[in-house]
Amino acid sequence: MPGIALVGLQWGDEGKGKVTDLLARDTDVVVRYQGGNNAGHTIVVEGERYALHLIPTGILYPHCIPVIGPGVVVNPQVLLEEMTALTGRGVDVSRLMLSGNAHLIMPYHLELDKVTERRLGKNRLGTTKRGIGPAYADKASRIGLRVQDLLDPKIFKEKLEVALKEKNVVLTRVYGRLPIEHQAVEEEYLSYAQQLRPHIADTSNFVQHALDDGKTVLFEGAQATMLDLDHGTYPYVTSSNPIAGGATVGAGVGPKDIDRIIGITKAYCTRVGSGPFPSEADPVEAEILVEAGGEYGTTTGRKRRCGWFDVVVGRYAARLNTLTEFVVTKLDVLSEFDRIKVCVAYEFEGDRFDEFPPNQTIFNKCKAIYEELPGWKEDITKTTRLEDLPKEARAYLEYIEGLLNVPVSWASVGPGREQIVQVK
Ligand code: GDP
Ligand code: IMO
Numbered sequence: 001m002p003g004i005a006l007v008g009l010q011w012g013d014e015g016k017g018k019v020t021d022l023l024a025r026d027t028d029v030v031v032r033y034q035g036g037n038n039a040g041h042t043i044v045v046e047g048e049r050y051a052l053h054l055i056p057t058g059i060l061y062p063h064c065i066p067v068i069g070p071g072v073v074v075n076p077q078v079l080l081e082e083m084t085a086l087t088g089r090g091v092d093v094s095r096l097m098l099s100g101n102a103h104l105i106m107p108y109h110l111e112l113d114k115v116t117e118r119r120l121g122k123n124r125l126g127t128t129k130r131g132i133g134p135a136y137a138d139k140a141s142r143i144g145l146r147v148q149d150l151l152d153p154k155i156f157k158e159k160l161e162v163a164l165k166e167k168n169v170v171l172t173r174v175y176g177r178l179p180i181e182h183q184a185v186e187e188e189y190l191s192y193a194q195q196l197r198p199h200i201a202d203t204s205n206f207v208q209h210a211l212d213d214g215k216t217v218l219f220e221g222a223q224a225t226m227l228d229l230d231h232g233t234y235p236y237v238t239s240s241n242p243i244a245g246g247a248t249v250g251a252g253v254g255p256k257d258i259d260r261i262i263g264i265t266k267a268y269c270t271r272v273g274s275g276p277f278p279s280e281a282d283p284v285e286a287e288i289l290v291e292a293g294g295e296y297g298t299t300t301g302r303k304r305r306c307g308w309f310d311v312v313v314g315r316y317a318a319r320l321n322t323l324t325e326f327v328v329t330k331l332d333v334l335s336e337f338d339r340i341k342v343c344v345a346y347e348f349e350g351d352r353f354d355e356f357p358p359n360q361t362i363f364n365k366c367k368a369i370y371e372e373l374p375g376w377k378e379d380i381t382k383t384t385r386l387e388d389l390p391k392e393a394r395a396y397l398e399y400i401e402g403l404l405n406v407p408v409s410w411a412s413v414g415p416g417r418e419q420i421v422q423v424k
């Protein structure tokens, strides 16, 4: 069973980094297939915290080859900074592979992300302002610059000129900003080229060969199902496809090569940025979740919006990703509560929705229908065996598992590598 996709089931920050790290122990290759440095994946190893934005989590294991696939958008400055920071902490980054087909995030993408959000005012998406949307838009418009263009200064210059001609009109005439100087960008990016050159490769070919040779390849999703461009809460989404299907497109392998699809969900639910969130908790409950769960964004430091586990979202994500199993993280955070709410359906204008509504208006305006389960009010952060979890915690896992109709394989009870309970 060599191909494993790992995907977020909610609005991101489910603990994908932690679970990827757990699986990377027995994995040969870890591939990021979409997104960019909007992601923030946290791993805690022996009390040391690593927050990775672009480099796949497998970097922390010397036996594992980390790959940034063609579907990722890459800010080379951020990538080099991340590589330097890891090197400084004794992590060997020489194995990192970077697809020549990945698109580059350019300075004008960052600028456009910022000014577009400002223009949208109260309708803003609350993006991470990392230039993700504008970079993917250029990719679709076929005026993007790719990593491989860094290796051909003449082509790079030509493509940059074409792109800047349009971007500078928009920046100056529409947004009243200063134009971006061609020369400065060219010099900056071509200096990155020298440093990145040894890492640039045909990663799709490499990953396919690894799969053919029976190696274990883990496709590490960033963002999550509800932030998927096509299937999430559009327009409050990111600009890529985090769902499992996106792994084949973004890594460049065939769908038959993915045998195991692991969903990651919190035992409750969070969201950063704008957009509908039916199971959002009341301010008092939310504050407890924020504090107990440390719910501040890994990338932007923003306080995350918090709510209760949403079964409708969970089932929708289980279907879209054809999950073979799922992992419930942050179960320890629910130890704070006497009673735990679970959103089992939505209500809109007198109708009940057990399935994800077909129309965004319904999702925007619906009310959550809750069931309540007893809490356990006990510290579970040191528990490592299922039978040692309080019976209420086990019942909670079984309840969610039953409603999603997918087996739970692990429950995570703390940020550390060792804070994990095998369920199946
Ligand atoms: P990702 O983007 O899905 O990788 O998740 P993030 O790293 O952005 O956010 C998850 C946060 O929760 C990080 O700070 C993790 O260290 C932390 N975390 C992961 N699993 C657990 C858990 O089971 N319990 C607690 N308390 N924290 C966890
Ligand atoms: P990880 O991989 C949580 C959210 C932003 C915003 C929307 C669009 O750590 O789970 P973008 O910058 O992508 O154009 O922003 O998506 N968002 C995330 N939220 N976790 C993430 O990544 C996210 N990446 C983007 O907050 O609402």
Ligand code: MG
Pocket: 012, 013, 014, 039, 040, 041, 042, 298, 299
């Ligand atoms: Mg995150």
